[in-house]
Structures are given as C-alpha cells and as structure tokens.
Amino acid sequence: MRRTKTSLPLLLALLAASAQADVRLSEVFSDHMVLQRDRPLNVWGHATPGQTLSVELGGRSGTARVGTDGRWRVQLAPLPAGGPHRLVVKGDKTAVLNDILIGDVWLLGGQSNMEWPLAQTDTGPQEVASPQNAQLRHLRVPHRASVKVEAEIAPARWVVAEPGRVAEFSAVGYHFAKQLQAVQGVPIGLINTAWGGSMLETWMSREAALGDPDLAPAVHGLPAENATFGAALAQRMLPRITAWQPGLPLEGVDAAGWSAASDIDAKWPTLKAPGMWEGQGLSGVDGVVWLRKRVELNAAQAAGAAQLHLAKVDDCDEVWLNGQKVGGQCGWEQSRRYAVPAGLLRAGSNWIAVRVTDNGGGGGIHGEADELRLDTAAGSVPLAGGWRARVEKVALVAGPVANDAPTLGHNGLIAPLQGLSVRGVLWYQGEENSGRAAAYADGFKRLIQDWRGHFADARLPFYFVQLASWFPLADNRPDGNGWAELRASQAAALALPHTGMATAIDVGDAVDIHPRNKRTVGQRLAGLALHDLGLRKAPATGPLFTGHQARGGEFELRFDNTVGGLRTARSGEPLRGFYLAGADRRWQPAQGRIDGDRIVLTSPAVPAPVAARYAWVNNASEANVVGGDGLPLPPLRTDDGPLESAGRRYGR
Numbered sequence: 001m002r003r004t005k006t007s008l009p010l011l012l013a014l015l016a017a018s019a020q021a022d023v024r025l026s027e028v029f030s031d032h033m034v035l036q037r038d039r040p041l042n043v044w045g046h047a048t049p050g051q052t053l054s055v056e057l058g059g060r061s062g063t064a065r066v067g068t069d070g071r072w073r074v075q076l077a078p079l080p081a082g083g084p085h086r087l088v089v090k091g092d093k094t095a096v097l098n099d100i101l102i103g104d105v106w107l108l109g110g111q112s113n114m115e116w117p118l119a120q121t122d123t124g125p126q127e128v129a130s131p132q133n134a135q136l137r138h139l140r141v142p143h144r145a146s147v148k149v150e151a152e153i154a155p156a157r158w159v160v161a162e163p164g165r166v167a168e169f170s171a172v173g174y175h176f177a178k179q180l181q182a183v184q185g186v187p188i189g190l191i192n193t194a195w196g197g198s199m200l201e202t203w204m205s206r207e208a209a210l211g212d213p214d215l216a217p218a219v220h221g222l223p224a225e226n227a228t229f230g231a232a233l234a235q236r237m238l239p240r241i242t243a244w245q246p247g248l249p250l251e252g253v254d255a256a257g258w259s260a261a262s263d264i265d266a267k268w269p270t271l272k273a274p275g276m277w278e279g280q281g282l283s284g285v286d287g288v289v290w291l292r293k294r295v296e297l298n299a300a301q302a303a304g305a306a307q308l309h310l311a312k313v314d315d316c317d318e319v320w321l322n323g324q325k326v327g328g329q330c331g332w333e334q335s336r337r338y339a340v341p342a343g344l345l346r347a348g349s350n351w352i353a354v355r356v357t358d359n360g361g362g363g364g365i366h367g368e369a370d371e372l373r374l375d376t377a378a379g380s381v382p383l384a385g386g387w388r389a390r391v392e393k394v395a396l397v398a399g400p401v402a403n404d405a406p407t408l409g410h411n412g413l414i415a416p417l418q419g420l421s422v423r424g425v426l427w428y429q430g431e432e433n434s435g436r437a438a439a440y441a442d443g444f445k446r447l448i449q450d451w452r453g454h455f456a457d458a459r460l461p462f463y464f465v466q467l468a469s470w471f472p473l474a475d476n477r478p479d480g481n482g483w484a485e486l487r488a489s490q491a492a493a494l495a496l497p498h499t500g501m502a503t504a505i506d507v508g509d510a511v512d513i514h515p516r517n518k519r520t521v522g523q524r525l526a527g528l529a530l531h532d533l534g535l536r537k538a539p540a541t542g543p544l545f546t547g548h549q550a551r552g553g554e555f556e557l558r559f560d561n562t563v564g565g566l567r568t569a570r571s572g573e574p575l576r577g578f579y580l581a582g583a584d585r586r587w588q589p590a591q592g593r594i595d596g597d598r599i600v601l602t603s604p605a606v607p608a609p610v611a612a613r614y615a616w617v618n619n620a621s622e623a624n625v626v627g628g629d630g631l632p633l634p635p636l637r638t639d640d641g642p643l644e645s646a647g648r649r650y651g652r
Contacts, residue, residue, distance in 0.1 A: 023047045023095045026152060028417060029087070031098050033158040034137045034189025036105045036421035037081045043089070044073035044419060051091045057100065058085040066091070071151075073419070081186040099160075101135065103187030104180070105422045107455075108173045109203065109414075110429030112196030113465070113514060113521075118174050119167035122516040127174070128167045135187040136161035136177050138169045143195055144412035145400040147222045147229055149206070153416045158189070170194065172428060172465070175522025176529070183535055191422070193413045197361045198402040199432045200443050201650055202409035208450035209406040212443070214649045218405050226399035233404065234396050237284055241391050244281045245269050248390055255392045258290050259320035259353040265292045265388035273387050274311050274372055276362040284404070286363065287394040291354045291387040300378035302345040307375040308352070309383075310336035311367030316357040322350055332362075333514065335371065345376065352383070355392070360401055368472070368511055403432070406650070418454055424461030425451060426525055430486050431467065431513060436648040437485035441492040448496055463500040463528045466490050466634060468515050469508030469621040476617035478579040478587040480644035483618040487635050500528030503542055503634045505620040506569065524631070538563050542631035548612065548638045555580055555590075555601045555609040557638075564628025566594045575599065577623025579616065580609040585641060587613065599625070611639035 025045040035041055043055055047066045055062050055074045064074035079085075083101035088094065108114050118124050138161065142154035159165045166174070173190040181188055195202075201215055209215040223229055241250055247267060257264065271280050271291060278284065308321065314332035318325065322345070327338035352374075356364060365372065369384035402409040433440045452460045466487050493499050502524035509515040527540025543559040543566060550556075559566060568575060575592035580603045588605040590612065601612055615623035615635035625633040 023053065023089050023091045023093045025089065025095055025097065027155055028139070028153055028420065029097060030157045032137055032160050033097070033139065034101045034103050034105055034187050036423060037102045037186065038078050039421035040078055041076040042073065042419040042421070043076065043087070044071070045089070045095070046070045047072055047091050053089055053091040055089050057087045058083070058102065083187065101137065101187035101189070103135070103189060104184070105189040105191060105420070106173065106176070107422045107425045108170050108190055108192045108194055109425060109427050110194045111198055111431055112194070114170060114172055114426070114428035115192065115194035115196050116171050116514055116518060117167060118169045118171040120516070121171045121518045123519055124167070124171070128163070132161045132163060132166050133178070133181065134160050134162065135181065136174070137187070137189045138173070139189070139191045140168065141191060141193045141413050143402070145202070145402045145404065145408035146412040147226055147400060147408065148224070149411050149415045151416060153413065171518035172522045172525070173426065175519045176426060176526045179523050179526030180529060183530055191417065194428070195402050195409055195413070197432055198409055198429065200429060200440060200447060201406040202402045203414065204406055204447055205410050205415070205450050205454060206407050208446055212446065214439070214651055215406045218651060219407055222405055229400045229404070230397045233284065237394065241282070241285065241394065245390055250391060250394065253392065255290065258292070258390070258392070259323055259325070259355070261322040261351045263294070265390070268292070268388040268390045270386040271364065271389040273365040273384060274367050274369060275364060276314065276366055277364040277389070278362055282391070285391065285394060286358050286360055286397065288355060288357050288392040289363065289389055290392055291356060291365065291389045293352045293383060293387045295350045295352060295374060295381060295383070297345060297347060297350055297376065297381065298378070299347040301376040301381065302347045304377035305342045306340040306345055306377065308338045308340055309371055309373050309375065310338070310354065311365055311371040312336065313354070313356055313365055314362050315359045318355040320353040322346070335367070359395070361403070414451070414454065420455070422455055422460070424463065424529065427462065427464040428521070430490055434482035434486045435645065436650065437482050437489055437645040438643045439649045440486055441489035444489060444493050445496060448493060448499065459498050461498045461500070461529065461532055462496070463502065463525050464490060464493070465521055465525065466501050466503045466505070468504040469619040470510065470513050471618040472510055473619050473622065476619055478613050478616050481616070481618040482645060484616045484620070484635060485643050485645050488637070491634060498532065500532065501541065501634070502528060503632050505615055505623060505635065506632050508619065508621055510619055510621070538629065540631065543625070543627045543633045545636045550609055553602060553607055553609070555612050557599045557601065557612060559597050559599070562597050562627045566597065566599065567626060567628065569624045569626050573624060575625060577615045577620060577625070579613045580606040581611045581639070582606045582608050583610055611637070613637040613639070
C-alpha cells in the first residue's frame with residue numbers, strides 16, 4: 001500500500017491551524033470561580049480569528065467576534081447572587097466551565113501577612129479541620145513580575161474551601177470572608193495577588209508611576225522585554241560585587257576549602273549578622289554567599305556537647321564547625337539550631353562557616369541578636385556582630401522579580417485582571433516601605449486611586465491593615481520609628497472616600513514580623529466592610545481622635561466613636577502608651593485618666609506640655625486604650641514635628 005507524503009511545512013501549518021481552532025477562556029476563568037453579582041459580566045479569551053462566538057452563563061447570553069489577534073471579549077448582563085452555573089463558549093469548538101458562582105469578589109493585595117496561609121496561623125489546625133463552606137472560593141494568582149503589561153496571569157485555578165485545600169487560603173482573606181458570609185449569606189471569591197516582601201511601588205501601573213518624579217526614571221529605564229532584564233541586571237550587579245570584595249574574583253573560584261578550620265578569610269570583607277546583606281553593599285544579589293566567624297573558647301566552654309543557634313537564614317544554609325558539617329536546612333523564617341557533638345569544639349580558636357543560598361528577596365542571617373549564639377557546657381557565647389563574608393556565585397535571573405523596579409508586580413498580576421468586576425480590595429502591606437515611611441502617604445493614596453481607575457470604579461472600597469507591632473520593646477523610641485511613621489502614612493489614606501483602616505497594634509509579635517493571629521485582622525476588615533455596606537451600625541474603627549488642648553500642667557485629648565466610652569483593654573489597668581513633650585520636644589512617659597470621651601495626661605517630667613503622642617513606637621503592643629466595642633485606639637500624635645524618614649524616597 002502506498003502512503004501519501006506530507007511536507008513538514010504543511011504538517012506544521014495544519015498543527016498550527018488545529019491549535020488556533022481551540023476556543024479558550026482567559027487564565028483567570030476556571031471551574032469553581034466566583035463572578036461579581038449585580039455588575040456587568042465581562043468574559044474574554046482566545047479563539048480562531050474571524051469567527052463569531054456565542055457565550056452563555058446563567059440565562060445571560062451574548063456574541064463576540066474574534067479579532068485578527070485571536071482575542072475576543074463579551075459583556076453579559078448582570079446576575080444576582082446564586083449558582084452554580086455553567087459558562088459555555090461556542091465557536092469552532094466549545095469551551096465549558098462548571099460550578100460558577102455569582103457573589104462578591106474581593107481582591108487581596110500586599111505582602112506576606114496577606115499571603116500568609118491559613119494552616120500556619122494560631123487557629124489554623126482547628127480551622128482546617130472544621131466543616132468548610134463550598135460557597136467560599138480562592139484564586140492564588142502566581143507570582144510573576146514583568147517589564148510589560150501582561151494580558152494573562154500565569155496559569156492558576158480557583159479552589160473551593162474544602163478539606164485538603166482550604167489550608168492554602170490567605171488566612172486574612174478566609175476570616176474576612178467567613179465573617180461576611182455569616183451576615184450576607186452570598187458566595188465570596190478571593191483573588192489573592194499578595195507577594196511577600198513586595199514594595200508599594202511595584203504595584204503601581206506605568207501611568208501612575210510615571211506621574212511620580214521619583215519613580216519615573218526607573219520606569220523609563222526598564223528594557224522592553226523580560227528576557228533582556230536579567231542581562232541588564234547582571235551588568236549592574238557584577239561590578240557592585242567586585243567593588244564590595246576587591247581582589248577576590250567571582251569566576252573560576254573553588255569554594256571547597258571555605259569551610260576549613262583555619263584563617264582563610266583574612267582578606268574577606270565583613271557582614272554584620274544578624275542583618276540582610278542587601279543593606280550592606282550587596283543590594284539585589286541572589287545566589288551563594290559564605291559567612292565565617294572565628295570563636296575563641298576556654299577549656300570549660302570547649303568541653304562536652306553544645307548547641308549552635310544561627311537565628312534565621314534566608315533562604316537555605318549549610319553549616320560547618322571546625323571543618324565538620326553540623327547541619328543545614330531551607331526555610332527563610334525557620335529558626336536554626338544545630339547540635340554540636342562532644343569533642344568537636346576545642347580550647348582556643350574555633351571556626352564556624354555558613355554557606356547561605358538566597359533564592360530571591362533578602363539574603364543572609366536575620367532575626368534577633370540573642371538568637372545568634374553558641375550554647376556551651378559553660379554558658380553561651382554570643383555570635384552577633386561582624387562575620388567575614390565572600391560571594392561564591394550569583395544567580396543570574398532570567399527575568400525580574402517584584403522589587404526590581406516600580407510597576408513590575410502590577411504588570412504581571414494586576415493588569416491581566418482588568419475587565420473583572422470586584423467588590424473591593426483588602427490590603428496588608430507597608431513593612432517593606434518603612435525605611436521611606438513619610439513618602440508612603442502620597443504613594444499609598446496614588447495607588448488606591450490607580451487601582452480604582454484600573455477596575456473602572458471610582459468608589460471601589462479599599463480596606464487596609466495598619467501595621468502590627470514588631471521589634472523588641474527595649475528598642476522603642478517615641479521620637480522616631482519607621483513603623484510608627486509608616487502607620488501614620490497609612491492612616492493618611494483615610495482622607496479618600498470608601499477607605500477603612502483595621503488597626504492591628506495589639507495583635508503583633510515582638511520577634512516575628514508575621515503575627516499568627518490572622519483571625520482578628522480578618523474580622524476587623526470585615527467589620528469595616530459591613531459598616532460601609534450598611535450592615536453594621538457603628539464604624540469598626542476604634543476611637544477617633546478629634547482634638548487636643550493644653551491646660552497648664554495637663555494635656556487633654558478628645559475622641560469620637562467611643563461606642564459607649566473609652567476604657568483599657570483589661571479592666572482596672574492604668575493607661576499605657578502615652579508620651580508628653582514640652583517646648584523642648586523631649587518626649588517623656590505620661591500618666592493618664594479617662595474622663596468620659598476625653599483622656600487627660602500629665603507627667604512630672606513635663607510641667608508645661610505642648611504635645612502628646614500615643615503608640616508612636618515600632619512595637620506598640622503595650623498601648624492599651626480601646627473603645628467600648630474593644631477596638632484599639634489607633635496611634636496618634638498632636639505635633640507636626642519633622643519625621644525621621646522625611647526626605648527618604650525611592651531611588652534616594
């Protein structure tokens with residue numbers, strides 16, 4: 001039997017035509033998704049150019065003509081809450097999505113505290129094991145930074161809140177949704193775009209960033225394609241490393257002996273630990289860096305077994321002590337504790353070598369200084385301070401990550417969502433911007449307005465979390481703290497309509513930037529939404545500061561929205577968290593008493609007060625004033641003195 005031959009070009013053309021004949025929906029659409037109720041329903045995707053498609057969902061139908069670029073879009077009439085429905089798109093072929101619900105869709109944005117999964121919270125195991133609600137859905141938009149506006153999110157699928165899957169949900173979003181569902185009884189979809197460690201500026205659109213003179217140069221300097229970004233980054237990074245470790249080559253080195261128990265690092269530069277290396281001359285460096293430290297021990301300290309504490313390492317470590325490997329693990333927020341067997345330590349000089357691999361974002365040994373130590377039989381030996389360091393190799397990225405420049409996160413995660421209707425935005429971010437806190441006030445308001453324009457809703461609700469408490473209490477200073485100033489910049493956004501702020505100073509953690517109590521945060525955000533929707537009578541804001549007055553040796557603060565009166569979080573305890581200053585602007589702790597909706601402050605050290613501050617420190621967990629509903633009084637200051645972060649802006 002004779003076979004008919006087909007040329008390779010013709011075969012490729014047939015395969016291409018077959019692929020084009022597929023009718024596809026955009027990546028944001030999948031089985032189990034939730035679409036916004038009572039709003040026009042935009043649906044879009046790809047198909048063979050020139051054909052006409054029919055689209056049907058829940059009794060609503062429309063047609064779309066596929067453009068020459070293979071793209072199509074149709075708008076269907078609004079639907080009330082309900083479902084499940086089938087979404088059917090017919091053309092050369094048919095695409096069908098099942099189990100589509102109509103309800104309220106909330107966009108989740110920010111950093112790792114919004115990203116934080118339910119399973120890793122203080123109530124996570126109980127929540128995950130409890131009966132779930134199939135009316136709650138979650139879409140985790142994969143991380144993707146881009147120098148250009150992307151038409152699609154990276155492939156992802158909507159997930160139903162059911163055993164085995166709900167553990168992955170944003171914990172803040174989950175608790176928010178549960179609270180709203182208990183009142184509203186409608187399906188809720190959560191679109192989670194949060195990216196741990198991301199800065200505010202990466203979430204702005206190109207148009208918004210170009211409107212900021214601090215950001216515009218960085219945006220103009222971006223290459224046209226992601227593929228060329230890595231090469232451009234390397235051209236800037238390699239000279240930086242060469243200057244940081246002069247005389248120490250980066251290429252062709254053999255690091256096999258860098259774990260040795262001898263002085264091989266005399267010419268190495270120094271890194272302070274704990275501390276990320278990005279802030280110590282190695283900005284933007286991902287890859288492998290060695291840190292070495294010589295430790296002098298006496299005979300009693302060297303006797304017997306010991307335990308080596310290395311605080312936390314971002315991201316992975318391999319650890320040697322006197323040339324013998326004693327441990328290693330991955331997990332940027334996991335505490336490192338390694339057993340040192342008896343006989344390994346010796347009287348005199350001992351060498352610790354740590355090979356750190358950073359896969360992105362911050363790199364190095366981080367955490368608390370007292371967690372960086374060697375526990376010996378004769379007591380602890382502190383290890384915080386200078387460590388010799390050297391770059392072994394650099395991970396040259398194929399493309400950008402979120403913080404490489406403004407707009408990159410927006411281009412990759414937010415821009416592809418344009419066309420979806422959302423009920424509102426939940427935002428938990430600011431930690432990354434605390435170093436330039438004063439500039440955050442204008443930038444945050446610009447971002448809110450930018451996103452409202454992007455989603456074509458000038459009244460889009462935008463509810464955000466004021467930063468929780470962090471850092472050791474001993475480090476608090478009422479005259480200058482990045483997190484206190486950042487909280488004030490966040491609060492400035494309340495000047496915009498349909499915004500709300502959930503104060504979280506009472507649910508922080510002095511030693512962990514990720515407090516595990518996400519239920520309280522989610523529920524406070526839900527309270528803001530329910531009030532804005534007219535379903536909760538009292539504003540869910542805590543007491544509102546309205547004015548002040550100096551009266552001789554006393555200083556009076558006035559409040560509104562106290563919902564039954566001011567009180568302390570625990571009945572009978574004295575007021576804490578207040579400071580007074582006189583004309584010299586020296587802040588002193590103050591005592592206070594509650595008088596109805598007023599607080600009267602005094603301080604023996606300030607006989608003639610002119611200004612007051614409350615919770616104006618990094619770790620404000622000791623501040624204890626609440627309203628009658630138990631919501632905390634947000635941080636405040638009555639003065640307009642210069643901020644410590646004033647003048648610190650992006651790129652400066």
